[in-house]
Amino acid sequence: MKIMIAGLGLIGGSMAKSLKRAGYAVAGSDRPSVEEAALKAGAIDAIARDTAAYDVVFVALPPDAAMQFIGASAFREGAIVADICGVKGVLEKFVYSAPRVFRYVGCHPMAGKEVSGFENSDASLFDGASMIVTLCEKTDPAALSQLKELFGQMGFGLVRECTAAYHDEKIAYTSQLAHIVSNAYVKSGTANGFPGFTGGSFQDMTRIAGVDEEVWTRLYMLNLPAVTAELETLIGHLSEYLAALQGGDEQALKELLRQGRLRKAELDREKKIL
Amino acid sequence: MKIMIAGLGLIGGSMAKSLKRAGYAVAGSDRPSVEEAALKAGAIDAIARDTAAYDVVFVALPPDAAMQFIGASAFREGAIVADICGVKGVLEKFVYSAPRVFRYVGCHPMAGKEVSGFENSDASLFDGASMIVTLCEKTDPAALSQLKELFGQMGFGLVRECTAAYHDEKIAYTSQLAHIVSNAYVKSGTANGFPGFTGGSFQDMTRIAGVDEEVWTRLYMLNLPAVTAELETLIGHLSEYLAALQGGDEQALKELLRQGRLRKAELDREKKIL
Numbered sequence: 050m051k052i053m054i055a056g057l058g059l060i061g062g063s064m065a066k067s068l069k070r071a072g073y074a075v076a077g078s079d080r081p082s083v084e085e086a087a088l089k090a091g092a093i094d095a096i097a098r099d100t101a102a103y104d105v106v107f108v109a110l111p112p113d114a115a116m117q118f119i120g121a122s123a124f125r126e127g128a129i130v131a132d133i134c135g136v137k138g139v140l141e142k143f144v145y146s147a148p149r150v151f152r153y154v155g156c157h158p159m160a161g162k163e164v165s166g167f168e169n170s171d172a173s174l175f176d177g178a179s180m181i182v183t184l185c186e187k188t189d190p191a192a193l194s195q196l197k198e199l200f201g202q203m204g205f206g207l208v209r210e211c212t213a214a215y216h217d218e219k220i221a222y223t224s225q226l227a228h229i230v231s232n233a234y235v236k237s238g239t240a241n242g243f244p245g246f247t248g249g250s251f252q253d254m255t256r257i258a259g260v261d262e263e264v265w266t267r268l269y270m271l272n273l274p275a276v277t278a279e280l281e282t283l284i285g286h287l288s289e290y291l292a293a294l295q296g297g298d299e300q301a302l303k304e305l306l307r308q309g310r311l312r313k314a315e316l317d318r319e320k321k322i323l
Numbered sequence: 324m325k326i327m328i329a330g331l332g333l334i335g336g337s338m339a340k341s342l343k344r345a346g347y348a349v350a351g352s353d354r355p356s357v358e359e360a361a362l363k364a365g366a367i368d369a370i371a372r373d374t375a376a377y378d379v380v381f382v383a384l385p386p387d388a389a390m391q392f393i394g395a396s397a398f399r400e401g402a403i404v405a406d407i408c409g410v411k412g413v414l415e416k417f418v419y420s421a422p423r424v425f426r427y428v429g430c431h432p433m434a435g436k437e438v439s440g441f442e443n444s445d446a447s448l449f450d451g452a453s454m455i456v457t458l459c460e461k462t463d464p465a466a467l468s469q470l471k472e473l474f475g476q477m478g479f480g481l482v483r484e485c486t487a488a489y490h491d492e493k494i495a496y497t498s499q500l501a502h503i504v505s506n507a508y509v510k511s512g513t514a515n516g517f518p519g520f521t522g523g524s525f526q527d528m529t530r531i532a533g534v535d536e537e538v539w540t541r542l543y544m545l546n547l548p549a550v551t552a553e554l555e556t557l558i559g560h561l562s563e564y565l566a567a568l569q570g571g572d573e574q575a576l577k578e579l580l581r582q583g584r585l586r587k588a589e590l591d592r593e594k595k596i597l
Contacts, residue, residue, distance in 0.1 A: 159520065159521060161522050179519040179520070179521075181520065207519055209519035209520065218513060219516065220520060221513070222511055222517075223517050223520045223521040223525040224521065224522070224525070226508075227508075227524040229561070229564050230528065232579070232584070232587070233560040233561050233564060234501075235587050235590055236560045236582070236586055237496055237553060237556050239493060239495070239497075239556075241590075242493065242593070243493065243590065243593070243594075244453075244594050245433070245453040246483065246493040246494060246498075247433060247498065248432075248434045248498075249435075250497065250498050250501040251498070251501055253531070254527070255587065255590070256527055257524050257527070258584070258586070258587035260580055260584060261584070262577045263577070265580055266577040266580060273568060273571060276568060277565070279511060280561065280564060280565050280568060282513075283507060283508060283561070284561050284565060286511075287554065287558050288558060290507060291558060297547060302544070303536045305506070305507075306536035306539055306540060307536040308510070309506030309507060309509060309534070310506070310532070313509050314533060317533075319515065319516070319517070319518060320517075320518050
């Protein structure tokens with residue numbers, strides 16, 4: 050099985066390294082300087098020049114670049130092409146907007162770091178993590194099962210299958226909204242002088258605040274209705290607490306906090322069931 | 324030096340255990356069942372019956388109970404009395420509302436867990452953590468320096484000195500607001516089915532969602548103007564992102580994210596300087 054990874058950043062580089070760790074030969078492509086670094090680090094065995102030479106092509110590029118790459122490249126008939134973008138509906142729609150000789154599976158690894166680039170890639174980045182794969186009626190079951198085997202060998206602890214629409218709805222909430230909240234949270238003037246005034250809550254709330262605006266703006270634009278709805282929902286909930294605080298309404302505030310506590314317990318139970 | 328701890332929950336119990344670890348004899352008081360558990364666990368050497376018998380009394384109770392305890396107890400002349408409440412202005416005002424024979428220092432350890440009670444207390448809870456002490460013109464420098472020595476022996480890595488007003492303003496933001504955001508974040512209907520759809524952002528955002536509403540409602544009520552102002556500020560910022568999303572304004576969204584990223588970098592630099 051000949052494997053290629055297009056894009057050797059944090060995710061692509063980590064995919065290459067984890068596949069190498071599992072004993073596979075891997076070819077990769079990126080800017081020349083990154084290709085050289087990946088070769089030197091032993092993350093790839095060769096620079097990939099001809100996409101049509103590979104059985105499996107992972108497209109580890111941001112959404113717009115991924116669609117451009119998939120649209121402009123020649124693939125082997127029956128090749129598995131899998132992107133790793135954080136939005137899936139637009140990718141799936143793009144892929145199936147034309148007849149394709151390859152078999153497409155949308156993927157989104159639930160692993161990352163606050164830093165990017167090949168220099169931060171890591172063979173163990175996916176160990177125990179969840180890989181989401183998005184399926185539709187056109188998905189080839191054999192391609193899916195081959196990828197699932199690879200993902201297990203790369204260290205993923207779980208493969209979660211769903212539709213692209215379901216993925217985009219969940220991710221708008223679990224990831225995209227969280228990054229907005231974190232990015233907004235640090236903007237208070239009170240944040241200056243915070244060292245010594247936190248035991249961890251503030252760090253957790255702001256860990257992901259430093260988003261790359263080029264990447265994330267596109268992710269938001271490509272999942273606009275879902276993320277807009279989630280932010281509206283959160284602001285609506287926060288406004289209930291604000292009204293209670295502004296009115297000095299102790300009972301209302303207590304009830305809001307109680308509902309949140311019960312909801313958290315419900316989600317913790319869901320997590321245990323999985 | 325005879326030390327007493329009133330209240331042997333997560334914080335009081337951990338203070339007792341860390342003081343024992345440092346070689347001190349410690350007396351404690353709580354409900355009879357907790358006193359027995361603390362004795363049995365070796366966290367305290369004796370049950371404290373007479374507050375006037377101690378040189379240092381840590382009041383590890385929630386704010387209302389702490390004020391009641393301080394107001395109703397007899398203390399030795401010159402004893403050091405230190406509360407550990409998460410709001411400091413109301414405590415200081417209460418203490419100095421009457422002539423006192425003891426020397427008061429307001430304290431707030433920046434350490435905790437998502438669980439409470441003596442059963443979760445831990446000798447190493449404060450290791451490396453920050454202890455905030457709040458000072459005013461009535462604070463006795465000798466009492467402060469004796470406490471700082473004790474805090475170092477208990478494992479604290481840093482003692483941060485400030486006024487009660489400064490503490491309350493910072494904590495409204497770093498801790499109180501964070502708990503509201505976390506508590507509100509879980510209320511989205513989209514949260515159900517989250518397992519497999521997060522790489523850590525969602526967990527970080529919601530770790531502290533399960534607040535004890537009895538404790539936290541009081542903390543909010545006792546620091547109402549500061550926490551109200553912080554929540555207003557956050558909702559204001561979030562509303563800017565919402566307007567950009569609703570308008571599909573990619574440039575505005577990118578600029579908002581960029582400002583947040585720069586702000587985060589600024590705060591990270593502040594942290595390194597400390």
